[in-house]
Amino acid sequence: MKKQAINPNKIWSEWRNIPCWIQFLHHLYPESVVREVEAIEDGFLELAQAEEQRWLEQIAADMPRSEQEWLRAFPEAREVIPSKIQEWRQEERKWMVVLRGELKRAETLQGNAQILAREIARMFTAPKVVEAQRHIRRLKWLTANPRTRGGGVSRPDIEAAKSVPVEQVFNMPLRQSGKTLMGFCPFHPERRPSFCIYPKTNSFYCFSCQRGGGVIRLVQLLRSCGFIEAVKYLLNR
Numbered sequence: 001m002k003k004q005a006i007n008p009n010k011i012w013s014e015w016r017n018i019p020c021w022i023q024f025l026h027h028l029y030p031e032s033v034v035r036e037v038e039a040i041e042d043g044f045l046e047l048a049q050a051e052e053q054r055w056l057e058q059i060a061a062d063m064p065r066s067e068q069e070w071l072r073a074f075p076e077a078r079e080v081i082p083s084k085i086q087e088w089r090q091e092e093r094k095w096m097v098v099l100r101g102e103l104k105r106a107e108t109l110q111g112n113a114q115i116l117a118r119e120i121a122r123m124f125t126a127p128k129v130v131e132a133q134r135h136i137r138r139l140k141w142l143t144a145n146p147r148t149r150g151g152g153v154s155r156p157d158i159e160a161a162k163s164v165p166v167e168q169v170f171n172m173p174l175r176q177s178g179k180t181l182m183g184f185c186p187f188h189p190e191r192r193p194s195f196c197i198y199p200k201t202n203s204f205y206c207f208s209c210q211r212g213g214g215v216i217r218l219v220q221l222l223r224s225c226g227f228i229e230a231v232k233y234l235l236n237r
């Protein structure tokens, strides 16, 4: 008898046709919990919606995601960096003194005691020095990097950009479904719409690819650009 081969395409297309809220719950809970909840049909839908709401609240804060972007968005933070570098320099010096002392003391010991004392210095004190040096390098890099220089946007700019309705950025047909708008996800082909827009929180979420966020995030994804560029795009459109 011929063994039936597994067809990943078939599995994927079947998976996509499962109602989106079941996919969502599978994503959050282990199999056993999902099966138990599926048995209580009505309560299940309610729970899925509550989970979705909780998730939406988390993504509503559409803010820069990297240190570089934060610095570009709020260049005033740049003034704090020199004093932070000073703090880490002091920390570096402090641990260097401790490390030297420990290594000197190790010299006076013999055999295994010496090996042990050296090992302790290497494992516990040296990393403190390395950590301080790493922070100094990071902060110096942040101030020196031209990509973090200027071009800042203000907090009111970000707020203004965030208030541009998601559905205005998303140029695809949408269908009203209760309080949400549904459409085809712009990031992959699909047969059933799984891209949701939530006008109340001005955010979006795709139940297939699990991309989601606010309007700034959507512009970043659609235009493959950074946070600042997305804010500027939204302000100038």
Ligand SMILES: [Zn+2]
Pocket (backbone or CB within 6 Å): 185, 186, 187, 188, 195, 206, 207, 208, 209, 210, 211
């Ligand atoms: Zn998607």
